[in-house]
Amino acid sequence: MTLPGGQNASAIRLTPRAGLVVAMAAFLGAVAFFWPFVVAPGTFGSNDAPPLIFGVLLVLVLSVVLSEIAEGGIDSKALAMLGVLSAVNAALRPLGTGTAGIETVLFVLVLAGRVHGPGFGFTLGCTSLFTSALITGGVGPWMPYQMFGCAFVGMLAGFLPRATGRCEVLLLAVYGSLSGYLFGFLLNLSFWPFSLDPNSSIAYLPGLPFTEQWHRCIAFDLATSLGWDTGRAVTNFVCVLLAGPAVLTTFRRAARKARFRAPVRFVRPASLPPER
DSSP states (O other): OBOTTSOBOOSSOOOHHHHHHHHHHHHHHHHHHHHHHHSOTTSSSSTTHHHHHHHHHHHHHHHHHHHHHHTTSOOHHHHHHHHHHHHHHHHHHHHHTTSTTOOSSHHHHHHHHHHHOHHHHHHHHHHHHHHHHHHHTOOSTTHHHHHHHHHHHHHHHTTSOOOOHHHHHHHHHHHHHHHHHHHHHHHHHHHGGGSSOTTSTTSOOTTOOHHHHHHHHHHHHHHHHHHHHHHHHHHHHHHHHHHHHHHHHHHHHHHHHHTTTOOOOOOOOTTSOOOO
16 A cells, blocks of 8 residues: 555554564574584584474464564454465466476566565565465475575565655565575575585585585575575566556555555544434
């Protein structure tokens, strides 16, 4: 919804408590992705244990976040919008999965997060991937990480600086392109520690200094998924650039008509005499 001055109105209201829960969830999500750099060697006894443990924790945290947001922070109209866009994303995802890095989900998250706010973008990222996983049979230990990766993309889109017209579309296209690399990098972090022979020069090796560990991680990302992530980045850039103006207009028109969380006012009809 566009307010005077070009601002966007959030479809999901984040109360202080809900905002704190989302912030804590985002922190845990960051730890779940970056655990190889912060967990001491031998803490879990196996490199395979942390992803499974964090995956379970992420599911629990997402359940808490969504229930907290739903408690007074989302009305029926915003819930309907969330359901429709989750279904759209679930239908779009199979069109590009497995084809040269083409990913048709993220650009919708970028545009929806921009128009409807970071809370809506975070929630839509979670529900879109969850719905898509159920439809395509992609349920597994990787699913929580995909959900959180998309949640970050949608949420950060809601925090982008103000812009209008072509500048806004270009801003979102550039962000969509960068988010393609960000999403790929985060997912690489979720399986990098146990995907290679430990003797490899780009494999995760517990106990290494941070700089050397980071160098190995970047080398792994460049060697294994740069081309795939570039395909995703180009897809996002082109989709936002071409479809962005129309989709933004549609989202904002729908938001204006829905009037999310519009205040309820009771006005006495002019034909009725005043009470005595």
